[in-house]
Amino acid sequence: MATQKRRNGKANPAEDEAVYQAILHALLEGKLKAGVKLAEPPLADIFGVSRERIRKVLHRLGAERRLEMIPNRGARVPRPTLDDIRSVYEAHRVLEAGVLTQLVRLVDDALIDRLTAHLTEERAAATRGDRAASVRLSGAFHVHLVEALGNAELTRFLADLLSRSSVMVSVYEPATDSICAVDEHGAIVEALRARDVARAIAVSREHFLHVESRLHLDDGVPAAEDLAAVFGAVKPKRRKR
Amino acid sequence: MATQKRRNGKANPAEDEAVYQAILHALLEGKLKAGVKLAEPPLADIFGVSRERIRKVLHRLGAERRLEMIPNRGARVPRPTLDDIRSVYEAHRVLEAGVLTQLVRLVDDALIDRLTAHLTEERAAATRGDRAASVRLSGAFHVHLVEALGNAELTRFLADLLSRSSVMVSVYEPATDSICAVDEHGAIVEALRARDVARAIAVSREHFLHVESRLHLDDGVPAAEDLAAVFGAVKPKRRKR
DNA sequence: TAATCGTAAAATGTGCACATTTGGCATGAC
DNA sequence: GTCATGCCAAATGTGCACATTTTACGATTA
Numbered sequence: 429m430a431t432q433k434r435r436n437g438k439a440n441p442a443e444d445e446a447v448y449q450a451i452l453h454a455l456l457e458g459k460l461k462a463g464v465k466l467a468e469p470p471l472a473d474i475f476g477v478s479r480e481r482i483r484k485v486l487h488r489l490g491a492e493r494r495l496e497m498i499p500n501r502g503a504r505v506p507r508p509t510l511d512d513i514r515s516v517y518e519a520h521r522v523l524e525a526g527v528l529t530q531l532v533r534l535v536d537d538a539l540i541d542r543l544t545a546h547l548t549e550e551r552a553a554a555t556r557g558d559r560a561a562s563v564r565l566s567g568a569f570h571v572h573l574v575e576a577l578g579n580a581e582l583t584r585f586l587a588d589l590l591s592r593s594s595v596m597v598s599v600y601e602p603a604t605d606s607i608c609a610v611d612e613h614g615a616i617v618e619a620l621r622a623r624d625v626a627r628a629i630a631v632s633r634e635h636f637l638h639v640e641s642r643l644h645l646d647d648g649v650p651a652a653e654d655l656a657a658v659f660g661a662v663k664p665k666r667r668k669r
Numbered sequence: 670m671a672t673q674k675r676r677n678g679k680a681n682p683a684e685d686e687a688v689y690q691a692i693l694h695a696l697l698e699g700k701l702k703a704g705v706k707l708a709e710p711p712l713a714d715i716f717g718v719s720r721e722r723i724r725k726v727l728h729r730l731g732a733e734r735r736l737e738m739i740p741n742r743g744a745r746v747p748r749p750t751l752d753d754i755r756s757v758y759e760a761h762r763v764l765e766a767g768v769l770t771q772l773v774r775l776v777d778d779a780l781i782d783r784l785t786a787h788l789t790e791e792r793a794a795a796t797r798g799d800r801a802a803s804v805r806l807s808g809a810f811h812v813h814l815v816e817a818l819g820n821a822e823l824t825r826f827l828a829d830l831l832s833r834s835s836v837m838v839s840v841y842e843p844a845t846d847s848i849c850a851v852d853e854h855g856a857i858v859e860a861l862r863a864r865d866v867a868r869a870i871a872v873s874r875e876h877f878l879h880v881e882s883r884l885h886l887d888d889g890v891p892a893a894e895d896l897a898a899v900f901g902a903v904k905p906k907r908r909k910r
Numbered sequence: 911t912a913a914t915c916g917t918a919a920a921a922t923g924t925g926c927a928c929a930t931t932t933g934g935c936a937t938g939a940c
Numbered sequence: 941g942t943c944a945t946g947c948c949a950a951a952t953g954t955g956c957a958c959a960t961t962t963t964a965c966g967a968t969t970a
Contacts, residue, residue, distance in 0.1 A: 467920090467921065467922090468921070468922075469920080469921070469922095478954075478955055478956090479922095479955090479956095480954065480955065480956090481954080481955095483922085483923090488732065491729065491732050491733075492732075499922090499923090500921085500922055500923075500960080500961055500962065501921090501922080501961090501962070501963095502921070502922070502962095515820055515821055515822055516822055518771075518818075518820050518822075518823075519820055519822035519823050519826075521771075522764075522767040522768060522770070522771050522818070522820070522823060523763075523764065523767050523823075524767070525766065525767040525770040525771065526763040526764050526765070526766040526767030526768070526770070527763060527767070529763070529766040529767070529770070529870060530759075530762075530763050530766065577759075577763070579756050579759050579760055579763070580756055581756055581757055581759075581760035581830065582759075582760050582763060582764075585760075585826050589822065629770060708950090708951065708952090709951070709952075710950080710951070719924075719925055719926090720925090720926095720952095721924065721925065721926090722924085722925095724952085724953090740952090740953090741930085741931055741932065741951085741952055741953075742931090742932070742933095742951090742952080743932095743951070743952065911970105912969105912970095913968105913969090913970085914967105914968085914969085914970100915966105915967090915968080915969095916965105916966095916967085916968095917964105917965090917966090917967095918963100918964090918965085918966100919962105919963085919964080919965095920961105920962085920963075920964085921960105921961085921962070921963085922959105922960080922961070922962085923958105923959085923960075923961090924957105924958090924959080924960095925956105925957095925958090925959100926955105926956085926957085926958105927954105927955095927956085927957105928953105928954090928955090928956105929952105929953085929954080929955100930951105930952080930953075930954095931950105931951085931952070931953090932949105932950085932951075932952085933948100933949090933950080933951090934947105934948090934949085934950095935946105935947090935948090935949100936945105936946095936947085936948105937944105937945085937946085937947095938943105938944090938945080938946100939942105939943090939944080939945095940941105940942090940943085940944095
């Protein structure tokens with residue numbers, strides 16, 4: 429009974445996270461049009477929570493640079509330029525060069541086996557035409573590489589770059605083709621097995637340039653305009669009429 | 670008259686930043702003992718601002734992982750383990766390996782000149798025994814390297830690593846010797862001039878390992894215990910009696 | 911008609927009051 | 941003497957009311 433609807437200013441640690449995840453997912457899935465305004469009152473209405481809760485989440489997303497916060501003017505979905513995206517890709521490329529340099533020092537059979545198993549998964553997803561799985565596994569490959577170093581700082585940085593590029597790509601890349609080529613990943617693993625740093629880096633570099641080259645400005649993004657429609661499907665509780 | 674003391678809940682965009690900078694500087698300068706509790710009420714009293722303002726700043730620092738936030742239990746100065754520090758140093762090392770790999774592709778005379786000029790500064794500071802300048806310039810050298818790539822993402826990441834290692838070092842390293850050796854920096858520039866990636870990375874790696882090897886647990890840190898004393902010197906306005 | 915200005919409504923930012931939770935301390939039992 | 945328990949003060953978390961700023965819109969004028 430008390431769980432059904434808590435009254436006033438009582439603690440509720442889970443709601444913050446729920447709202448955060450909902451908005452974050454909408455961003456990652458490209459459901460929010462770049463440049464769109466995220467005002468606090470309508471969001472509070474949609475999610476059925478207080479305005480300060482929305483406010484907190486919005487500022488958190490702003491601190492993570494996933495939303496563009498302007499003082500006294502609220503939050504907007506960022507509108508990245510092509511240069512912004514190239515910046516993220518270049519950072520990813522540079523980071524992986526460093527990762528590979530370090531990785532050849534401590535590569536062992538177990539690591540190669542794990543990466544090879546991952547490649548098998550990727551190929552399976554590709555051959556059965558599972559696009560969603562392909563995209564996910566494609567990013568996961570690079571995550572596997574950093575995680576092999578066991579360094580929390582580097583892993584966090586890569587995760588940040590990946591999620592940011594996901595959002596950006598949803599704006600600029602046509603949804604028809606956005607997965608890494610599996611054989612390019614395989615070439616990286618091969619170079620690692622051979623302990624050939626220079627080749628690993630070169631292959632990785634080419635790989636990223638290849639992905640990057642597919643980017644192009646796509647104005648006809650059909651992303652939704654109505655906030656209620658976007659979040660309504662994700663979290664359908666609307667109160668306060 | 671109205672400017673002298675604003676009444677109630679009026680906008681004041683600058684105070685947030687002032688409090689943030691004050692606490693951040695205290696952290697960077699090692700004035701705050703690791704593990705110390707930063708409660709909201711006393712800080713609000715010390716800085717003469719409302720508790721929510723302190724609260725906002727504390728949570729912001731927590732989001733940047735400069736403070737350790739525990740739900741319902743407030744903020745504490747993090748107590749990094751030696752492994753945490755090694756993690757940061759390793760990340761720095763790996764990142765610089767990637768940076769150098771990319772840098773040899775676009776190194777030119779202008780860049781070499783700039784780096785050489787910086788080395789001259791460093792040597793001057795070292796010979797005249799200016800420790801503060803040496804520490805500052807030592808970090809700045811690595812910043813120069815990433816900035817040469819002109820990539821905002823990478824620059825931000827390095828700045829983050831640097832500031833975090835500053836805080837950590839203030840806990841673990843004896844204050845007697847914490848600067849990079851200038852000639853090691855010089856060796857990196859030399860390798861860059863020769864477009865020798867492998868040598869540049871090797872030298873950089875040795876450099877970081879050398880710095881890291883100086884770390885050791887130092888329990889007798891004399892960091893202040895009294896919050897008012899720490900911040901009183903930085904920002905001496907205390908109101909509310 | 912287009913541009914400018916003024917006014918009202920909406921949105922953002924902030925202090926405050928209060929609920930909830932935590933931590934310390936004293937009291938008591940074994 | 942040590943451990944467990946209950947209570948109280950202090951700290952954290954949150955909704956609310958209100959001040960400030962921005963934005964939208966209509967009226968007036970050239």
